[in-house]
Amino acid sequence: MSAIEVLQGDITRLEVDAVVNAANEHLEHGGGVAAAISRAGGPTIQAESDEWVRRHGPLRPGQAAVTGAGAMPARWVIHVVGPRYRPDQDNETLLGRAVVAALEAAAEHGARSIALPAISAGIFGYPRTEATRVIARTVADWLSRNPGVVDRVVLVGYDQATADDFRAAVAEVEGTAGHPPTDG
Numbered sequence: 001m002s003a004i005e006v007l008q009g010d011i012t013r014l015e016v017d018a019v020v021n022a023a024n025e026h027l028e029h030g031g032g033v034a035a036a037i038s039r040a041g042g043p044t045i046q047a048e049s050d051e052w053v054r055r056h057g058p059l060r061p062g063q064a065a066v067t068g069a070g071a072m073p074a075r076w077v078i079h080v081v082g083p084r085y086r087p088d089q090d091n092e093t094l095l096g097r098a099v100v101a102a103l104e105a106a107a108e109h110g111a112r113s114i115a116l117p118a119i120s121a122g123i124f125g126y127p128r129t130e131a132t133r134v135i136a137r138t139v140a141d142w143l144s145r146n147p148g149v150v151d152r153v154v155l156v157g158y159d160q161a162t163a164d165d166f167r168a169a170v171a172e173v174e175g176t177a178g179h180p181p182t183d184g
């Protein structure tokens with residue numbers, strides 16, 4: 001059975017098969033979680049990313065680019081682009097597509113455990129509570145449509161507020177909203 005977990009902390013330290021990066025189209029890992037991943041993994045990540053863009057062109061919404069994870073415990077980094085939040089576009093569909101692209105790429109590579117950050121909820125300005133809800137719902141939908149493909153999906157909030165939002169969103173999609181959390 002596949003399980004969704006929520007953790008607070010630094011995604012680059014997690015012992016998972018694949019870490020998802022909230023990238024931009026050019027895979028220029030200059031800020032946010034992308035810079036953290038690039039720093040933690042070492043220079044091979046930016047080098048492999050540059051090579052990917054040279055070969056395929058800019059990463060499109062709904063597409064994933066997979067590189068090695070360098071010095072991180074993970075084996076792969078799956079780069080996807082979330083939407084830059086704008087009121088005049090279907091942000092939810094665009095973010096959902098990014099999450100599905102990440103999960104599909106993980107499945108193709110045989111990754112059994114995957115960690116995702118709050119894609120779009122930083123520099124790209126997607127309101128945090130909405131973004132975490134879209135991500136949790138999309139992951140839960142995908143897992144129910146693809147049983148047995150992935151063992152573990154970890155939703156990672158860098159700060160406590162994001163982790164709390166992810167926790168609430170998972171409780172909502174798993175139908176346990178309203179039940180108090182059990183301590184330790």
Ligand code: APR
Nearest residue numbers: 010011022024031032033034036118120121122123124158
């Ligand atoms: N571990 C987990 N989450 C992290 C980490 C980390 N080490 N560092 C940052 N985050 C969180 C942020 O707090 C935010 O909740 O990741 C979430 C996504 O924020 P951003 O990294 O800003 O991603 P996004 O909003 O999608 O913007 C993408 O930012 O880094 C650039 O190259 C990237 O241009 C692209 C843009």
